[in-house]
Amino acid sequence: MSQGKCRKKNMQTGKLAILFLCLALISCEHRLGLLGTQKIRFQVSYNPYEEVIWQEWRRCLSQHHDHINARVDRIRAYDRAGYQAVVMLGYGGNPKLPFAYRQRLWPVGQVVEGFNNDDELLATLDNIRFFIPAMEEPGREHTTSPFLTQYIEKYPENSGKQKAQNQYQTPAEAMALITKLGGIPVLAHPTRTYRNYANLPLNIHVEIYNAQFRYRFFKGDRPQDDNEHFLKIWDALLLERSTRTWGYAVNDWHGPFNLELRSENPEIYDSGKTLVMVKEFSIEAYRRSIERGAFFAIRDLGVEKNRYPRIDSIAVTGTAIEIFSQAGAEVRWIGNGALIASDSRLLLQSLPENLRYARAEVSNEHGTVFVQPFTLRPAVPR
Numbered sequence: 034m035s036q037g038k039c040r041k042k043n044m045q046t047g048k049l050a051i052l053f054l055c056l057a058l059i060s061c062e063h064r065l066g067l068l069g070t071q072k073i074r075f076q077v078s079y080n081p082y083e084e085v086i087w088q089e090w091r092r093c094l095s096q097h098h099d100h101i102n103a104r105v106d107r108i109r110a111y112d113r114a115g116y117q118a119v120v121m122l123g124y125g126g127n128p129k130l131p132f133a134y135r136q137r138l139w140p141v142g143q144v145v146e147g148f149n150n151d152d153e154l155l156a157t158l159d160n161i162r163f164f165i166p167a168m169e170e171p172g173r174e175h176t177t178s179p180f181l182t183q184y185i186e187k188y189p190e191n192s193g194k195q196k197a198q199n200q201y202q203t204p205a206e207a208m209a210l211i212t213k214l215g216g217i218p219v220l221a222h223p224t225r226t227y228r229n230y231a232n233l234p235l236n237i238h239v240e241i242y243n244a245q246f247r248y249r250f251f252k253g254d255r256p257q258d259d260n261e262h263f264l265k266i267w268d269a270l271l272l273e274r275s276t277r278t279w280g281y282a283v284n285d286w287h288g289p290f291n292l293e294l295r296s297e298n299p300e301i302y303d304s305g306k307t308l309v310m311v312k313e314f315s316i317e318a319y320r321r322s323i324e325r326g327a328f329f330a331i332r333d334l335g336v337e338k339n340r341y342p343r344i345d346s347i348a349v350t351g352t353a354i355e356i357f358s359q360a361g362a363e364v365r366w367i368g369n370g371a372l373i374a375s376d377s378r379l380l381l382q383s384l385p386e387n388l389r390y391a392r393a394e395v396s397n398e399h400g401t402v403f404v405q406p407f408t409l410r411p412a413v414p415r
Contacts, residue, residue: 074382079277079408080349081326085310087346093117093162093309093319094339098169098177098221098240098283100124101290103144105154110290112158114303115339117314118165120179125168126186137184139166162314169221170211174204174229177240180320181216208234217323219281222246224259227269241267241280241403242332244287244305251298260332268370276390276408279323282306282330299336304400306331326405335399342395342402354379354407358395365394368409381412 095118101107102123111119121138124130141164142150151164167179172187185207188200199214201207208218212234220239223230224246241263250258270278282305287294295302309328311318322328333341342362348355355378356364366374368391373384379391393404 072383073386074412075384075388075409076351076381076412077349077354077407078410081277081279081405081407082310082347083349084325085327085347086312087310090310090312091117091314093311093314093322095165095307095309095319096120096284096288096305097165097167097179097219097281097307098122098243098285098305099288100169100286101288103138103141104290105145105147107288107290108145108154108161109158111288112161114289115160117160117162118309118316118319119161120165120167120177122167122169122177125170125178126184127171128186128189130171133171133186134168135184135186137166137168137182139182163316163319165316165319167216170201170207172201172204172207174207174223174225175221176204176207176211176237177219177221178211178216179219179323181211181214183214185210185214205233208237212236221283222259222285223263223266227266227273230266230270231273235275237270238279238281239263239267239270240283241330242282242305243285244283244301244303245285247304248287248294248298248301251301265370268367271390271392271406272369276406277326279326279328279405280330280392280403282332282403300334303338304333306333308402328405330403330405331400332403333400337399340397341400342397344395344402344404347404349407352381354381354391354393356393356395356404358402359397361397363396365396367392367394381409384409386411 094116096111096116097120100123101119101121103121123138124133126135127133138144141154142148145154148154165179166182167177170176170178185199188196188202201210211218218237220237222240222243242260246259249255267280284303284305287301289303307328308331309319309322311322331341342358345357364377365372366379368388388409390406390408392406395402
């Protein structure tokens with residue numbers, strides 16, 4: 034071979050080597066997430082509905098924040114509305130508030146007039162299967178305390194007395210105390226900015242819809258519907274803190290016993306609900322599902338109630354999360370606080386980088402079902 038031909042062949046070989054090297058570097062960048070606007074493949078590292086057997090488990094319609102105050106007439110109103118579980122809730126201990134209770138509204142037999150125990154009261158109801166101990170703990174931030182049975186109270190400032198073991202001063206202390214004594218802390222109607230919640234315990238949950246605040250906007254008492262802000266707080270908590278922060282929808286004084294609201298504004302009436310997937314109707318099974326996140330928050334704005342979309346099942350595979358719901362329902366997927374897809378099936382192989390979670394909103398003309406978030410992590414390249 035002549036010297037010229039040899040040089041030409043070496044140049045061609047060198048160009049091919051450079052080309053292959055460039056392709057290899059580009060592939061590596063894609064795998065390592067070095068390209069700023071790229072889409073990468075994820076996998077679900079936590080599925081809150083993983084244990085649910087959709088064809089067998091029960092659907093437990095419940096209320097986690099309404100001021101039933103152990104009144105039989107209010108309990109019966111919830112029973113007629115088709116609920117299976119309700120909280121025995123009033124304002125918790127705060128010596129400075131004359132309307133705050135000085136005891137837990139629990140057990141039922143000790144606080145509901147005319148009955149000795151749960152069974153006696155339940156025998157007179159058609160739908161409610163059990164009650165949930167809870168209070169709204171007042172302070173700078175209000176916190177509800179489902180499953181807590183022990184009385185706690187806000188420490189009276191400038192009292193000069195030593196703080197007792199069942200007293201708290203700050204919102205963080207209240208939430209830590211609720212957890213320590215066996216309850217689950219839920220941040221109620223979070224109207225302030227995220228920085229006010231950034232230092233709260235990691236295990237808190239949050240109200241994402243509150244009927245009272247929609248009504249206050251409707252009446253002109255608030256310049257905006259704070260529920261949009263509540264959703265932003267939820268997304269901030271999910272992004273900056275824990276992806277296992279569950280969202281609740283509640284009535285807060287605006288439930289089925291509020292007949293004046295029913296005639297004045299039937300859309301807002303009884304519009305905040307929680308629907309829990311349970312293996313059986315018992316408070317033990319119910320709590321297990323709540324802790325896992327196997328439930329939905331519901332914004333029911335229909336004049337005729339309970340016509341929001343029904344979610345039949347949710348399937349998670351290595352390539353997608355798919356929601357099976359009634360025909361005509363719109364599904365929006367939210368990740369890191371932004372819209373990432375609008376389809377019942379979320380494909381995991383092409384999502385924005387740095388995504389921490391994905392949650393879904395399933396809507397029809399009557400309301401929206403908020404699906405609890407799925408924790409995501411980048412899939413390991415093969």
